[in-house]
Amino acid sequence: MKNGKFLKATALVLALAAFCALAASAQAKVQLTMGSWRADDVTQMTKLLGAFNQKYPNIEVKFDPTNPPDYNAALRLQLQSGIGPDLMYARSYDTGVQLFKDGFFADVTSLPGLKKVYSDLARAPWADDKGNSFAVPFCAVSHGVYYNVDLFKKLGIAVPQTWEDFLAACKKIQDAGVTPVANGLADQWDINEVVMMNILPNFIGGAEGRLAYEAGKAKFNDAKIVAAFQAMKQLAPFCPKGFEALTYNDSNALFVNQKAAMYFDGSWTMASFTDMKFAWSVFAPPPPKGKKGFVTFHPDSGIAMNAKTKYPNECKTFLQWLYSDEAAAIVSNSIPTGFFPIASNAAKITDAHADAFLQMSKSHPTDVRFVWPKLMSGKPSGYNLLNDGVIAVMTGKQTPQAAADDLQNGLAQWYAPAK
Amino acid sequence: MNSSSKVRRESGALWLLFALPALLVYAAFMAVPVINSMRLSFFSGSGYTLDNFVGFNNYLRLFADPEISARFFKAFGNTWVFFGINMLVQNTIGLLFALILSGKGFKGKGAFRTIIFIPVTLSVLVTGYIWKLILNPQWGALNIILTKVGLGAWAMPWLGDPRFALTAITLVSSWQWVGLPTMMFLAGLERIPEELFEAAQIDGAGGWLTFARVKLPLLLPVVGIVSVLTFVGNFNAFDVVFAMEGANGPPSYATDLMGTFFYRTGIAGQHPVGIPDMGLGAAVATVTFAVLFAGVLLANRLMNGREAQGAEPMARPAAEGRLRA
Amino acid sequence: MRPPSMIRDPMKPFKYLLLSLWSLLVFFPLWTMVVNSFKFKNDIYLDPFGLPKAINLLGYKTVFENSPFPRYFLNSLLVTVASLALILLFGSLAAYGCVRWKSRYSKWIYLFFVAGLTVPIKIGSVNLLQIMIKLGLLDRTISVIPVYVAMGLPIAVFTLYEFIKGIPGELTEAALIDGAGPLKIYSSIIVSLIRPALATVAIFNLVPIWNDLWFPLIFIRQDSQRTLILGVTRLFGEYQTDWSKILAVLSLSCVPVIILYLTMAKQFIEGLTSGAVKG
Known part of the structure; x- marks a missing residue:
């Protein structure tokens, strides 16, 4: 009898233990999904998330990117129907703020240490006007002009310091039978984001200039903006043959295959410059003679958590880890080349080209992309007005003045200070 | 006697039961959504819930708001051009191919038929991407060939010039779908009784006269069906622009069709912010439906003018149009 | 009289030239x-x-x-096979019911289906999106299946109705006398008789379903749920x-x-x- 009881008790205990173990493992193993528009970064992000998983074996974060043009719409649809990812890339400024206002992003202002690692300025792109953060700042990108160093040497061209020098260099390259500038218009966004908004701060006087427009102290069709459109017009004849139909990827290929000598683009593109057959480097967009030069250093992605996630604590654990001192080195080294960590505790960039890019933004005053902070989300969006204007000017459909007028009139429809 | 009474007893409820699964799925996922989408064109709301009745406001914005109406009328006009070129190119070539293939004793008919029809079976997205590569101004095959044969001046940025872009994507669409009219005309030609040709030949009518006097009149119903098919397909086209140009219909909205405009307004929202205006989208869909309905009705009138027939003769071609939707 | 094939056709070389050129045009993109x-x-x-x-x-x-491409491929396969199976099953049942039910209601039901032939289902996208959200099917591969079935039913009912109507009454009459019920007649006689029509309906729906971009594009985002064609856009x-x-x-x-x-x-x-x- 005794034996029997003992056996029964043992069996019971074992069963309980097994059950608990099962329950524990079922409970503790949490899989979080992370939405992103960075379809190109699967490898690097998997590495980063793997490092997190090593530290927290019970939390696995799965990287699940969408292709970029669909990201904003798809994300909103998912969040609205309650099936959004637990963690997700958040666009800076307006696009992100809208989702925060609609209650989809959780408020992360009170995450311990956040304010220590990120200054108010660094947090601002992912915060509403009251200063509440809806995402942990993650990466910034920079912009510049890539150039073929070998070709410049061969033709005896120095890195242009002014816009006038730049145009002269273009002429010289073109005379030598090489396309000076690789950029095209087919994908639309690139001519806007990496060319126009790359050079624009030089013409309007950087952040200070931008703030004047945003405050209504300057009109969007003033001489400075017209000059920037004019510069785009000057650029057009130096673009490749058929540039109207060249996609972003075509431009990249033209530069890589040495068919074009220069290429306006963002720092992220470096990641695609593997096994290059020539020496290349980058210079800051040259300002018009007598003006100060700026670099567009743009807050690109933050990481937000879903306000309705089933695993708020795990999400917070991840976000805190992301900017913790111990993760700083891992983050700096595993975020894709050409993206720059924003955290104040970030480690030094090891890639030489990337570091050169970063130094460029340290030796120049910087600003963000012109339309991002305020002009994005009305109808018509400043983004689209600028984009349409640049394309119309470059294809000769509009004068720079007319394009600037359209920008002013379009914004005046909804942006109060522009009226 | 026994059996027929049994049939009568089984009528009604039982047969309805047979039709029920199909009826339910069809009603819930097609009939109701289509009607409901029209109803929703009178509502607005935030995001995906539309609960605020606004009367004709969405239509007012569609037709009168300077920003929106400019886009709408541009897309509407482009779709008609898309349809016009397709009618002219795709269906004329289709008729020509059918005439050649239907020739008595034409060798290789089977092989050519199979080849002409291949693109119909492929995804528009796939063929669109490939044609985009071929039309690339820098390394696309077309411009390289043009340059090699001394027509370098004709090497254009086909997809980037507002003058050519719409024509270029329309021709790709024609290339893809020409197999359908070819086969339909072929089937029509093969049903024309042999004696009619013989009679015409005895009368001394040449190839052209036989075509004009005998074949064409007898083919008219097929012409009508092919036209309706093209019409319905073209007003729903989306993939070809999405693959070759993107959902914005660049350059400067030159390739924006009703399909892409609907996608941007009602489903995805305008890049870069991406907040859809579903009520407005529903209005776009309703207008598309109205145009289709009027067009199909008109074609039906023209074709069945003599005898009043029901929906059936028109039914099939519309279904064919689904292939491209 | 000479048979027409004997009549010399001076245009013949041009005809072959034209068709050969077109064949080149078909193959060239595939070659590329x-x-x-x-x-x-x-x-x-x-x-x-x-x-x-x-x-x-x-x-x-x-x-x-x-x-993820093998996964996309399987998703597409699942969607296509499931949709086709349901279209054929529901479509043939409904067509059979409509043919055998001799009443004006059946005619109406038939016309209700046939009316769907003239309406492209994309028109209903706005509401379909809302329905998928409510059903909790959004962002799932299977969300597109009911839509494809609804889209394929009109043509299935239309084609199969005509075909079943053409089946001589004697064929089913005999089974009726043997005491077979309608379901038994359907499964043992009708299905085997309408096989060629079922094949037509299947082929007709196969291509558009396999190649569809629109509904996956608007319903599905998640990587693991994508169909092949949607997956291609991610490239x-x-x-x-x-x-x-x-x-x-x-x-x-x-x-x-x-x-x-x-x-x-x-x-x-x-x-x-x-x-x-x-x-």
Whole structure:
């Protein structure tokens, strides 16, 4: 009898233990999904998330990117129907703020240490006007002009310091039978984001200039903006043959295959410059003679958590880890080349080209992309007005003045200070 | 006697039961959504819930708001051009191919038929991407060939010039779908009784006269069906622009069709912010439906003018149009 | 009188020339796709239509190794097979019911289905999106199945109705006398008699369902739930594009349909166009 009881008790205990173990493992193993528009970064992000998983074996974060043009719409649809990812890339400024206002992003202002690692300025792109953060700042990108160093040497061209020098260099390259500038218009966004908004701060006087427009102290069709459109017009004849139909990827290929000598683009593109057959480097967009030069250093992605996630604590654990001192080195080294960590505790960039890019933004005053902070989300969006204007000017459909007028009139429809 | 009474007893409820699964799925996922989408064109709301009745406001914005109406009328006009070129190119070539293939004793008919029809079976997205590569101004095959044969001046940025872009994507669409009219005309030609040709030949009518006097009149119903098919397909086209140009219909909205405009307004929202205006989208869909309905009705009138027939003769071609939707 | 084939046709060489040129035009893009899928990234730009100088299998390798494409492929297969099966089952049941039910209601039901032939289902996208959200099917592969079934039913009912109506009454009469119920008659007699019509309906729906972009695009985002065609759009990353990889995927995505088509070209062409000229 005794034996029997003992056996029964043992069996019971074992069963309980097994059950608990099962329950524990079922409970503790949490899989979080992370939405992103960075379809190109699967490898690097998997590495980063793997490092997190090593530290927290019970939390696995799965990287699940969408292709970029669909990201904003798809994300909103998912969040609205309650099936959004637990963690997700958040666009800076307006696009992100809208989702925060609609209650989809959780408020992360009170995450311990956040304010220590990120200054108010660094947090601002992912915060509403009251200063509440809806995402942990993650990466910034920079912009510049890539150039073929070998070709410049061969033709005896120095890195242009002014816009006038730049145009002269273009002429010289073109005379030598090489396309000076690789950029095209087919994908639309690139001519806007990496060319126009790359050079624009030089013409309007950087952040200070931008703030004047945003405050209504300057009109969007003033001489400075017209000059920037004019510069785009000057650029057009130096673009490749058929540039109207060249996609972003075509431009990249033209530069890589040495068919074009220069290429306006963002720092992220470096990641695609593997096994290059020539020496290349980058210079800051040259300002018009007598003006100060700026670099567009743009807050690109933050990481937000879903306000309705089933695993708020795990999400917070991840976000805190992301900017913790111990993760700083891992983050700096595993975020894709050409993206720059924003955290104040970030480690030094090891890639030489990337570091050169970063130094460029340290030796120049910087600003963000012109339309991002305020002009994005009305109808018509400043983004689209600028984009349409640049394309119309470059294809000769509009004068720079007319394009600037359209920008002013379009914004005046909804942006109060522009009226 | 026994059996027929049994049939009568089984009528009604039982047969309805047979039709029920199909009826339910069809009603819930097609009939109701289509009607409901029209109803929703009178509502607005935030995001995906539309609960605020606004009367004709969405239509007012569609037709009168300077920003929106400019886009709408541009897309509407482009779709008609898309349809016009397709009618002219795709269906004329289709008729020509059918005439050649239907020739008595034409060798290789089977092989050519199979080849002409291949693109119909492929995804528009796939063929669109490939044609985009071929039309690339820098390394696309077309411009390289043009340059090699001394027509370098004709090497254009086909997809980037507002003058050519719409024509270029329309021709790709024609290339893809020409197999359908070819086969339909072929089937029509093969049903024309042999004696009619013989009679015409005895009368001394040449190839052209036989075509004009005998074949064409007898083919008219097929012409009508092919036209309706093209019409319905073209007003729903989306993939070809999405693959070759993107959902914005660049350059400067030159390739924006009703399909892409609907996608941007009602489903995805305008890049870069991406907040859809579903009520407005529903209005776009309703207008598309109205145009289709009027067009199909008109074609039906023209074709069945003599005898009043029901929906059936028109039914099939519309279904064919689904292939491209 | 001479048979028409004996009449000399001076245009004949031109006819063959024209058709041969068109055939070239059909094959050229396919050639471009397949040939370039074996090239190295930069060779595509330097020589876009010659044979590859060096074979690069990396494009294909990335498709099979540690990539979501096999998953996309299975999703597409699931969607296509399930949709077709349901269309055939529901469609034939409904058509049979409508034929046998001699009443004006059945005629109405039939016309209700037939009316769907003239309406493209895309018109209902706005509401369909809301329905999927309510049903909790959004972002799931299976969300597109009911839509495809609804889309395929009108043509199925229309085609099968005509076919079943043409079945001589004696064939089912005998079974009726033997005491077989309607369901038994349907499963043992009707289904085998309408097989050719079922094949037509299946082929008719197969191509548009396999190739559809619209509904996956608006319903599905999540990686694991994508169909093949939707997955293809993901190949164009934000910042870089590897054409050899893209073309490898495009080539593979065409393979199933091309194989089916080439083995049954006649049925495909007839299935997709027959009856269209009936009216």
